Amino acid sequence: MAPTTQPPASPSAIRQAIRAGEIRGHTAGLAPGYVQANLVVLPRDLAYDFLVFCQRNPKPCPLLDVTDPGSPEPALVAPGADLRTDVPRYRVYRHGELVEERDDLLDLWRDDLVAFLLGCSFTFDGLLVEAGVPVRHLGCGRNVPMYRTTRDCVPAGRFAGPLVVSMRPMPPEQVVRAVQVTARFPAVHGAPVHIGDPAALGIADLERPDWGDPPAIEPGDVPVFWACGVTPQAVAMAVRPELMITHAPGHMFVTDVPVASLTAG
């Protein structure tokens, strides 16, 4: 007798469950095959500069959608969704300081807020795994290590700062495959920014990442570095905006966009 398996839930069913409070945890593995996104919410008066920053730095800031000021609906990537309720956990920053985590934004939302959704590396790790490239941190239940580099992003208005990268160690014979696979998906950070030498990016010690967990490096592994979605958050935080809201780490927004559609021109 064949085992009975539930079909995977659709993105809208996942969002509905989040909205109803039935899902409050990490979104990794939910709605497989669909793009998950980082959330950054800023007041309208900062939105133009942030948008230009994303346009000038597409590798760390692959912009998937921007809402109309005051509208919580990401009409491009998830029509009908509500960004005030459909993320399992939010972080609220005031003047650059984390002031609270919360389950919804209903009483915080304002007419001048603009939400940005940016491609996320959850999508990205899945692509590598499917291509047979080992993703070491997944294997041992750690978060990916992330590092501040000495490479500056292209500034835009008030936004400026260093590129943040994530690092995945892998056997040398897998590096070409990893480049090929990720290069096809610029909307989730695309091809690596560097292969091999942490010092070339100004990273002094791979064992001491600035975010995430220390890497799980195996003998002979080559470190491969990709632009990371923490970049725009770190850059926005440095401006110390009066109000900024993001998803809590790992608690992403699930879009209706099939990963496979991202290669389309």
Added chain:
Amino acid sequence: MAPTTQPPASPSAIRQAIRAGEIRGHTAGLAPGYVQANLVVLPRDLAYDFLVFCQRNPKPCPLLDVTDPGSPEPALVAPGADLRTDVPRYRVYRHGELVEERDDLLDLWRDDLVAFLLGCSFTFDGLLVEAGVPVRHLGCGRNVPMYRTTRDCVPAGRFAGPLVVSMRPMPPEQVVRAVQVTARFPAVHGAPVHIGDPAALGIADLERPDWGDPPAIEPGDVPVFWACGVTPQAVAMAVRPELMITHAPGHMFVTDVPVASLTAG
């Protein structure tokens, strides 16, 4: 004895010659291998909505660079260039009406102007020709035919309007090749939006394009439609901005970006 040929001029040499008034004509064929761009200049108060419009409609509006307000330097695609002088011919629109063509913008430039550079189909036709796909309008010295469709762009703030497409007729056995070649270059409009049926896009008569010249269709040809850079110009014009400046048709801005680099993620 080998013929003596001049090496092709570099993009910066071309721009210098334009700035010096030595080039005032079309830019087709200049600096081969480098991306040419459409220019749209708008006041800062319209720039945010226009930027969001481009983000939401990347196929007709592949944004290559946005200048800082008041700066005429496209620092991303041509550092050191000056958008007030480095385009061979400009068009000035006031409240949606063409009021003049001119050779430079030196006495029109203002501190609140923002320049947008968008990928151009000159680049695009070259890719097709190199891949062995016949580009009929080039063969007979015509401009590509362009059509207003019944397909709406995703609106953004004050900007809304129909998608404009360009059409290239070709033998059926070339269509797959044409899709493959152009899909690799989303920054110059990417893959076609439609193949085969003009009526599916609301185009009543291929012989009567809304812009450009009538098509040169050969027996058995299939019409292939691509998103067109006239879309953002038409949409911006419909807002009747107090001031809008564009390049004159065919008189493009030559960037330092090698075409081959556009496939990089």
